[in-house]
Amino acid sequence: MNDSLSAVTIRISGHDGDEIEAYAARPEGAERRGGVVVIHHMPGYDRGTKEIVRRFAELGYDAICPNLYFREAPGAAPDDAAATARAAGGVPDERLIGDVAGAAGWLRSLPTSNGRVGVIGYCSGGRQAVLAACTLDLDAAVDCYGAFVTGTPPEGFPLKVTNLVGQLPRLGAPLLGLFGVEDSFPGPEQVSELEQILTAHGKDFEFHTYQGAGHAFFATDRPSYNVAAANDGWERIAAFYAKHLGA
Template identity: 75%
Template sequence: MSDSLPGPSTGSLTATTVSLAGHGGDAIEAYLARPEGDARRGGVVVIHHMPGYDRQTKEMVRRFAESGYDAVCPNLYTREAPGAAPDDAAAVARAQGGVPDERLIGDVAGAAAYLRALPTSNGKVGVIGHCSGGRQAVLAGCATDVDAVVDCYGAFVIGPVPEGSPMKVTSLVDRLPDLGAPLLGLFGDEDTHPGPAEVAELGRLLTESDKAFEFHTYPGAGHGFFAVNRPNYNVAAANDGWERIEEFYGRHLAGGERS
């Protein structure tokens, strides 16, 4: 194992629901998972996808804990539908146009602060999201002090929302010069949001702004290829993607306190 990666894990972890301070100091529900032991380690904020704060997202949180990180997923729909089932909460949020960008920034900043306040924190926090969460991860990288960003096929980072869509999100092109952390992007070449042309344009814009990034696009993979419970799940792409995520976070979240 590389010296940059978290130490060996016994696989033992704790997972529980907590409350943390989000945008405007609002108390929001969150799912926290932590490996056993008191070793200093990095943290990961997991941004759930449009379908919500669901079982599959919580499994990802636990996976990061098993890999040696403190990980937390804030329930972005706490305000719209407290206590509702994920599908119901997502329907309410979608009907309202999605999570407002400034509120998302505040909620991720609050989740990152929560992780950094844990006694095991080494001060470093990464963020990851899939689909709508991928776009939001990039947004968080442009507007908060996270240390590493993973965008898994984030829709509408630069492209427009289709006409007639209830989603009220805008392009992040104007924000990209503010990206303050290295970015890992994982995409499918059969995806349409973002399609290959959008991924290429995003890479051009990041290069133009002299940002640190690496993109990987998987042949034969469509949107949602990480989602084990969906038809687009692609075993080869997802397995390689997880390896790249672990290596990327190993490089950027390991070590001592932030400078």
């Protein structure tokens, strides 16, 4: 744990070389360490997400969150940017992969990098974290209640999104999954399907599902926040990244 850190809004090169906004936090000191790409939830690149980025810096990692909605709504408030992105069908998978690749490349370019980078995502970002780990060279991935890794979006769902069942055989990083029993997307049956697929393909994963917790149980500024589940989840994230990224 390092209480001394710096945090700053920067620009990085994302998909197709686009310059996008990102929020980065780093602990003080020159020691080599792992990096974490934080993928924000569907409500966007908001204060809660930036607090998560700083928390990873406190845990001893260089951390960065790309603003996935920057192209649609540069400078807009998070709620407005999220609404604009939803109206456009959400973030295309190919663009997400390029933006995460840019963020991971930025982390690995730092003089403090030990070369290892993990990814973590919440809500829609949970699915995107799994997608990134199926596509990019990453060392660890955390899926916090990501919808439609398996399963099918309901009719009328606002995002143009498909499940990742066909891509899961390419999962190239250890995966930690954190879910709530009371969640609907993903519901327990979708989590079970994901577990069965990963087991069948011999993947390295561990899942934890919390009784009494629903979707977005990590979100401290929302009614869904579940103290017990979030606290235990953070402990598991810290141990998982310490094992696979080094801190």
